[in-house]
Amino acid sequence: MTRKRRRLTLLGLALLGLFTATALVLTALEDNLVFFFSPSDLVAGGFEGQRIRLGGLVEPGSVQRGGDGVTATFSVTDTAHTVAVTFTGLLPDLFREGQGVVAEGRFGPDGVFRATDVLAKHDENYMPPEVDDALRRAGHPDQVAADETAVLEARP
Amino acid sequence: MIPEIGHYALVLSLVVALVQSVIPMIGANRGDAAWMELARPAAVAQFLLVAIAFSALTHAYVVSDFSVLNVVENSHSAKPLIYKISGVWGNHEGSMLLWVLILAVFGAAVAAFGDSLPPSLLARTLAVQAMIAAGFLLFVLGTSNPFMRVDPPPLDGADLNPLLQDPGLAFHPPFLYLGYVGFSIAFSFAVAALIEGRIDPAWARWVRPWTLAAWSALTVGIALGSWWAYYTLGWGGWWFWDPVENASLLPWLAGTALLHSAIVVEKRDALKAWTVLLAIVAFSLSLIGTFLVRSGVLTSVHAFAVDPARGVFILVLLTIAIGGSLALYAWRAPVLKAGGLFQPISREGALILNNLLLSTATATVLVGTLYPIFLDALDAGKVSVGPPFFNATFIPLMLPLVVAMGIGPMLAWKRGDLLGALGRLKLAALVTAAVGLATYYFRSGGPVMAVVGMAVAAWAIAAAIDELAGRIGLGRLPPGESLRRAARLPGAAWGTALAHAGVGIAIAGMTGSGAWMTERIQYLAPGEQIGIAGTQVRFDEVIRVDGANYVADRGVFSVLSDDGRVVGQLFPERRRFLVSQRVITHSAIRTTGLADLYIALGDPAGEDRPDAWTVRVYHHPLVPWIWIGCVVMALGGVVSLSDRRFRVGAPARRRAVAPGIAGAEPTPATRGGV
Numbered sequence: 064m065t066r067k068r069r070r071l072t073l074l075g076l077a078l079l080g081l082f083t084a085t086a087l088v089l090t091a092l093e094d095n096l097v098f099f100f101s102p103s104d105l106v107a108g109g110f111e112g113q114r115i116r117l118g119g120l121v122e123p124g125s126v127q128r129g130g131d132g133v134t135a136t137f138s139v140t141d142t143a144h145t146v147a148v149t150f151t152g153l154l155p156d157l158f159r160e161g162q163g164v165v166a167e168g169r170f171g172p173d174g175v176f177r178a179t180d181v182l183a184k185h186d187e188n189y190m191p192p193e194v195d196d197a198l199r200r201a202g203h204p205d206q207v208a209a210d211e212t213a214v215l216e217a218r219p
Numbered sequence: 220m221i222p223e224i225g226h227y228a229l230v231l232s233l234v235v236a237l238v239q240s241v242i243p244m245i246g247a248n249r250g251d252a253a254w255m256e257l258a259r260p261a262a263v264a265q266f267l268l269v270a271i272a273f274s275a276l277t278h279a280y281v282v283s284d285f286s287v288l289n290v291v292e293n294s295h296s297a298k299p300l301i302y303k304i305s306g307v308w309g310n311h312e313g314s315m316l317l318w319v320l321i322l323a324v325f326g327a328a329v330a331a332f333g334d335s336l337p338p339s340l341l342a343r344t345l346a347v348q349a350m351i352a353a354g355f356l357l358f359v360l361g362t363s364n365p366f367m368r369v370d371p372p373p374l375d376g377a378d379l380n381p382l383l384q385d386p387g388l389a390f391h392p393p394f395l396y397l398g399y400v401g402f403s404i405a406f407s408f409a410v411a412a413l414i415e416g417r418i419d420p421a422w423a424r425w426v427r428p429w430t431l432a433a434w435s436a437l438t439v440g441i442a443l444g445s446w447w448a449y450y451t452l453g454w455g456g457w458w459f460w461d462p463v464e465n466a467s468l469l470p471w472l473a474g475t476a477l478l479h480s481a482i483v484v485e486k487r488d489a490l491k492a493w494t495v496l497l498a499i500v501a502f503s504l505s506l507i508g509t510f511l512v513r514s515g516v517l518t519s520v521h522a523f524a525v526d527p528a529r530g531v532f533i534l535v536l537l538t539i540a541i542g543g544s545l546a547l548y549a550w551r552a553p554v555l556k557a558g559g560l561f562q563p564i565s566r567e568g569a570l571i572l573n574n575l576l577l578s579t580a581t582a583t584v585l586v587g588t589l590y591p592i593f594l595d596a597l598d599a600g601k602v603s604v605g606p607p608f609f610n611a612t613f614i615p616l617m618l619p620l621v622v623a624m625g626i627g628p629m630l631a632w633k634r635g636d637l638l639g640a641l642g643r644l645k646l647a648a649l650v651t652a653a654v655g656l657a658t659y660y661f662r663s664g665g666p667v668m669a670v671v672g673m674a675v676a677a678w679a680i681a682a683a684i685d686e687l688a689g690r691i692g693l694g695r696l697p698p699g700e701s702l703r704r705a706a707r708l709p710g711a712a713w714g715t716a717l718a719h720a721g722v723g724i725a726i727a728g729m730t731g732s733g734a735w736m737t738e739r740i741q742y743l744a745p746g747e748q749i750g751i752a753g754t755q756v757r758f759d760e761v762i763r764v765d766g767a768n769y770v771a772d773r774g775v776f777s778v779l780s781d782d783g784r785v786v787g788q789l790f791p792e793r794r795r796f797l798v799s800q801r802v803i804t805h806s807a808i809r810t811t812g813l814a815d816l817y818i819a820l821g822d823p824a825g826e827d828r829p830d831a832w833t834v835r836v837y838h839h840p841l842v843p844w845i846w847i848g849c850v851v852m853a854l855g856g857v858v859s860l861s862d863r864r865f866r867v868g869a870p871a872r873r874r875a876v877a878p879g880i881a882g883a884e885p886t887p888a889t890r891g892g893v
Contacts, residue, residue, distance in 0.1 A: 094607065
């Protein structure tokens with residue numbers, strides 16, 4: 064095999080790899096992208112059946128656990144609007160009322176958000192940027208600022 | 220006083236690094252031996268100085284010196300000693316110091332073992348290594364100084380994030396960094412070789428052991444992180460395709476490709492430009508990973524602090540390092556002469572296929588990881604790319620890779636005999652088919668992909684054993700002769716077989732836990748039983764236990780045999796850490812090696828059922844195999860390292876003079892490797 068032909072073969076293989084990768088990535092992206100929304104974004108409705116991420120604060124006093132020990136309902140708020148969420152499974156250790164949370168799932172026909180995953184932040188001092196952003200956009204930066212001060216003050 | 224000594228040593232190490240990055244480089248250009256010689260003592264001095272700084276910080280943690288801000292924020296006097304020490308790298312500043320320390324360790328190691336290297340290559344390699352070190356030392360000193368003082372010192376500290384107070388996570392960062400940062404050596408060698416304009420099999424032989432060492436450490440580091448996620452997060456997930464996990468997987472994939480392509484350079488003097496590019500890419504991905512994890516663009520346990528200045532600094536470092544090295548590559552790579560010819564069906568061909576698939580997989584993971592960040596930066600919406608994306612792109616690329624992995628080592632260099640190789644793999648094919656059929660028959664409702672997964676895993680393991688058996692003539696020669704051959708087999712051959720079998724073992728574990736995991740979550744009161752996967756578990760009681768810096772509710776669970784005898788007990792805990800008042804689930808696992816019984820204690824049920832608790836019980840089949848497989852892979856890397864060819868000083872440039880030898884008859888000695 065001459066050098067030229069080998070190089071062509073290699074180039075062909077590399078292009079094939081690139082093509083496969085692009086095809087795989089594009090199809091997978093099309094099916095599996097999940098967009099992030101805050102409760103205010105969802106007021107207009109029209110998201111039924113679409114897999115989305117919902118972020119905000121867990122509304123204080125809204126968490127209720129079902130009798131089976133695995134179903135929880137709570138509200139997610141960005142201080143302007145709230146969305147009711149139900150989740151079957153285990154909530155993360157850091158899931159707490161008044162704290163930031165991101166829930167992934169779909170809206171049911173009854174308008175309740177059915178979460179399949181609930182992510183809470185890993186660290187007390189940390190607010191998921193999406194949630195922080197959502198709160199700011201809802202026009203309540205005070206809430207965020209107050210939160211941050213509280214955290215700072217809690218430190219020695 | 221001691222923190223100031225540490226700070227001062229760190230500043231001095233920056234000065235040494237700056238000198239080390241300039242003088243030997245100029246010396247190598249001028250051919251000035253004395254200037255080049257400076258690189259070695261400088262690399263050792265730089266390491267010693269950074270080690271002093273690191274020891275000073277460790278000392279501050281061990282004695283709980285709360286006049287140091289970093290200790291105040293991340294430690295507490297009541298913390299067990301091991302977590303005081305691991306707290307050193309359990310925060311942004313300290314972990315960057317560890318980063319720099321490991322960079323210096325590798326530089327000093329090259330200086331110490333570099334006797335057989337040509338002086339100019341050694342000088343340039345160490346100079347490039349020092350440039351990276353200088354950049355990161357500037358970063359640490361300028362934006363992340365761990366030696367900052369507080370006045371007046373508080374009485375006690377804020378404690379380390381309880382999630383990080385765990386044996387698995389205590390050792391995860393050092394191993395991960397050994398791998399991550401270890402690729403810097405391959406990078407420095409590549410840049411030095413580009414400047415020299417010359418790459419030969421000897422170059423590959425010098426680079427390979429460092430890459431192997433880094434790769435083995437990275438494998439262990441990733442496995443530790445995944446093991447930690449498995450038992451800490453309370454539900455037994457071991458991989459989430461989270462961007463921070465991808466950040467460690469990307470250099471691993473590129474590093475795996477580099478390991479294999481360097482073999483082609485070493486044995487056949489081919490693929491040189493590509494190998495150099497891979498060396499640059501592997502470390503660049505480590506840098507990108509550091510940026511993603513450390514700049515706060517990602518939400519995770521790793522994002523210790525969100526400080527825009529740090530993100531911008533790392534981004535600038537990243538641009539200089541990656542941009543500079545790629546520009547140098549574009550300019551100098553055409554100088555590298557192409558080497559030996561080969562047919563598509565050959566060992567080289569198989570290794571190229573390996574590289575194509577691995578780099579394609581790297582690219583898809585990179586796209587999935589960066590896409591949301593780019594969209595966000597462009598203000599085009601907030602999205603997340605989750606596991607379905609990665610499963611749909613990554614797995615289809617890995618399947619052919621594993622199939623080829625079984626065949627590749629059977630092919631000869633230059634021109635291989637595919638039918639002959641397949642013929643020798645008859646037994647492996649038989650085992651694969653048997654395992655596939657058995658899985659199909661017994662899969663009990665699991666997905667069809669499980670059959671493919673188990674078959675591919677069996678193929679990888681059986682082919683690795685088949686290959687070893689063929690080499691030592693097992694069954695073909697008398698047993699004594701086989702044993703003698705096994706003893707004489709080069710370390711690289713054992714290493715290959717181990718690493719490839721490890722991949723198979725890990726795949727079996729991933730498939731098993733993905734396909735047949737069962738879970739039960741329910742309220743349980745003491746005395747009640749719960750059944751899972753044919754096992755009865757009795758919830759006995761909850762007792763209060765005091766830990767060093769936490770109090771815990773400890774559940775007592777008994778595993779019952781069929782006739783009701785207690786065959787084992789599990790003690791999952793809910794730990795409330797006293798300083799941060801955070802509650803952490805500490806799950807309990809009982810493993811048989813084939814499956815894990817996993818119990819996590821949740822919240823008390825509340826008013827309706829005052830004595831009941833939320834209890835989560837999981838049955839994870841084959842899951843321990845994931846980590847066993849990773850350890851076997853890393854072991855393969857270490858065994859490969861012991862190969863005679865890599866021994867210091869042993870291989871001179873002998874083969875470079877007569878490049879034809881390696882490609883001739885595949886005697887056992889020259890067949891070693893891969």
